[in-house]
Amino acid sequence: MTLRPLVLALSLLPALAAAGPENSLRPQARQEAAVATAPEDGDPKPEIASVAKGGDAANGEDEATGSEVQSVKVSEVPLPPPVREELDLSEAEQAACLAVLDLMRVTYTVSEPVIPGDDRDCGILRPVTVTEVAPGVALSPPATLRCPAAQALALWVRDFVQPAAARLSERGALTAIRNGSDYVCRRRNNATEGKLSEHAFGNALDVMGFDFSEGPNIPVEPREAQGSMAEAFQDAVRASACMEFTTVLGPGSNAAHDNHLHLDVIRRTRGWRLCEQGPGPEG
Template sequence: MNRTILMMGMSLLYLTGASLPPTGPLPDQKPDQAQPGNKVQPESTSPDKKKPDQKSEDKDATSNGAALPDPAKVPTPLPSPTDSPAGEKPADDKVPEQKTSEPAEAPPPPIMTEDPAAYSQCLKDLTAAGVTFVEKTRIDDGDGCGIDKPVEVSSILPGVTLSPKATLRCEAALELSKWVQTAVLPAAEQALPDKGKLTSVNQASSYICRKRNSQSTGKISEHARGNAIDIAALSFEKGKVDMTIAEEKNPTMSGAFQRTLNASACLYFTTVLAPGSDETHMDHMHLDLIRRNNDARFCRDPKE
């Protein structure tokens, strides 16, 4: 018993000699917490080390490790017209008209109205020149095509028919008659005496509603206004002379005759396109009375 008490006493004495440490082990300090008296070193901001929350511009924007955008910095999309409340139209509900690079084609010119006094005098002059004609009713074919006071000419001089009959403005018919009387007849007598008298002027086109050179677009032709006529040939008592390309170097009398016609026509008409002047006038003369500033003339010879 005494021994037991002695052992218990020794055990108590042993236990009281083993004291606990002044303080227990402390937990690891978090990076963003500083203990009193300790200085926290700032994180390096060198270019090769980025903050944990900084976005990387050199990473692919994928779901594997890519930083999500900050909701506060994402712009709010504008509402579309379909997002408008029911019954309300958005402010800009009209689609702007698309502009085309091609300019709009100008409207056709109106039909030329004849001056009554000038028209009356023209009819008197036609009669005095021996032209055979019939006055026709006004022509209006739309698109600017038409003649206010047309005349149908069957002969341009006494004994010289216009074949086939031509529908023209009176002024165009009168200028054609003057040209044949004062230029064509004398030139033919000088250059082609073996052909005999002139019997017919053969025309290929007078009034017709179309664009220039029969194109689908562009300006209206003077043929569509009764201001133009195409001469294809001249018929004489002893043969026919076609309107042909007469180069300047052609030394023949027929070449000289054709060049005389080309040049003299410009004294009567404001536009003369000689045979061969372009691809659409290879076998006839085009004559018209288009009005230009200062009564300007456009006369084109064959292409060399």
């Protein structure tokens, strides 16, 4: 057997190896598209994933060039106006409200705006301080309120409280309404968290009791089935309060209101009112 064909074949191997695909490309890593990361907790200011040209968005640097990452900025969502500003009356509305107080002979002074430095929502921009809610009927102590709350209080006293008090002939005329709380920047039921009370905007008053010229005062307290005129009076003024106020709470509503009537003029959808009369007698 001759060795010539084998030698010839071996001599051709380098040429065959050089005849591979001359234009083939070196494999390259696939470039992933940058995707915005949606916040899981509903934060209104989502963070956006960093984008690096030809590099890794995770490490924040372009591996090939070392260039800085290009980040997308998101503008901050503006805060709503403070609640005290949302509740503020116009000049014309305030003038009309004060005219009603003057017509009913309420004794009051126009106070300086109440704007606490440590809370963005509390306060009253056009407060009035009421000393007499009707002629001869004092607020003890005086109450600082928004004018709509003062107007509701004056109407209630004139149209309902004084006529009911006139039925208590042995006590004489109504002389004072005891004020337990008017404006104060706090949360509902004095809790450490949760929604602000309507007291925080000058929309609420806590009535602790009623004083008379001749007989004993009538404090607000649980009076289920007493069968007394004091109970009848308290029930009458409490029920009628919801004709002027949008919230009326008192004994029986919860333990926090067993010694006073909470009256406020919070705004609700479609004029809905919360008038809790407390539990009635069994049977």
